[in-house]
Amino acid sequence: MVLAAPQRQNPIVTWEKLPDDFILPDDPVENLQQPSLAAALTDALGAANRINQEILIASNFGLVANINQKTVVKAPDWLYVPHVLPVGAGIVRRSYTPNVEGAPVAVVMEFLSDADNGEYSIRPTFPYGKLYFYERILQVPTYVIFNPDEVTLEIRRLENDQYILQQPSELGRFWFPELELFLGIWQGTRLGLNIHWLRWWDEAGNLLLWSSEQAQAERQRTDDAIAKLEVERQRQAALAAKLRELGIDPDLV
Numbered sequence: 001m002v003l004a005a006p007q008r009q010n011p012i013v014t015w016e017k018l019p020d021d022f023i024l025p026d027d028p029v030e031n032l033q034q035p036s037l038a039a040a041l042t043d044a045l046g047a048a049n050r051i052n053q054e055i056l057i058a059s060n061f062g063l064v065a066n067i068n069q070k071t072v073v074k075a076p077d078w079l080y081v082p083h084v085l086p087v088g089a090g091i092v093r094r095s096y097t098p099n100v101e102g103a104p105v106a107v108v109m110e111f112l113s114d115a116d117n118g119e120y121s122i123r124p125t126f127p128y129g130k131l132y133f134y135e136r137i138l139q140v141p142t143y144v145i146f147n148p149d150e151v152t153l154e155i156r157r158l159e160n161d162q163y164i165l166q167q168p169s170e171l172g173r174f175w176f177p178e179l180e181l182f183l184g185i186w187q188g189t190r191l192g193l194n195i196h197w198l199r200w201w202d203e204a205g206n207l208l209l210w211s212s213e214q215a216q217a218e219r220q221r222t223d224d225a226i227a228k229l230e231v232e233r234q235r236q237a238a239l240a241a242k243l244r245e246l247g248i249d250p251d252l253v
Helices: 034-047 130-137 211-245
Strands: 056-058 062-067 070-074 078-081 107-111 142-147 152-159 162-165 174-176 181-190 193-201
Touching: 034 078, 034 107, 034 193, 034 211, 062 130, 070 130, 130 142, 130 162, 152 181
Parallel strands: 107 142
Antiparallel strands: 056 078, 062 070, 078 107, 142 152, 152 162, 174 181, 181 193
16 A cells, blocks of 8 residues: 655744744854845935835844744844834834734845855745745745855745746846835945945936945035135136236226
C-alpha cells in the first residue's frame, strides 16, 4: 500500500497586538551598512516633506502576525506603512500589527547579509522564512532585496498572491506606486561613507536630496548671491571712480 503525502494546511492567520511583556528578538545587525542605508532612505523622504504623522517608516522594526496560534515577528531592514492609527501620549510603538494598528504594510526592504541568504527563504513552517512571511502572510505589495556588496537590486511585486521579479527602467530604476517615486542605486558619499546607496527619484526624474545635500545647496545659493552682490558692488565702485575722474559727482547722477 502506498501512503499519500499529507497535504500542508493553509496557515490560520490572526492579527493581534503584541503583548506588552513580549520579548522582541534582539538579533545583531548582520550588514554593517544597513543602518546607514536605511537612514538615508528615510532622510530623503523627510527632506522632501513626504513623511507625516500618519505614516510609519522604520528600520529593523518588528512586524507581527499570529500564525497557527503562534506569534511571529519579522524585522525588515526598512519598511513603509502609508497609514497607522495613533498611539497614546507617552507610548512608544514597539512593533506593528497590520489590520489592527493601521493599514497593511506597503513596502519592506532587506539588505542582503553574509549569513544564510534568509531574505530568500520560503520556509512555510514556524518560524517561517522572510520571503514566505512577506508574500503569503503579510502580503506586502513590494519586497526589495538589495545586495550592497554585489550592488544588485531586486524588486518583487505581488501579483495574484505571488511575488514576481520586476524589470528596471532604461535608467535602472523601479517605480513604486505606493510612494509615487522611483528607487535606484547611486554611488557617492554621505556622512563620510562612500558606497552604493539606494535613492529616490520623483516621476520627473529629479533626485530627492538628503537633508545634508539640501543644506549644502542652500549654502551654495547663499554664497552665489553674496558673490553676485560683491560683483555688483565692485562694478558700482568702478563706475563711481570713473565719474569722479571726469569731474562728476556720482552721488548727484
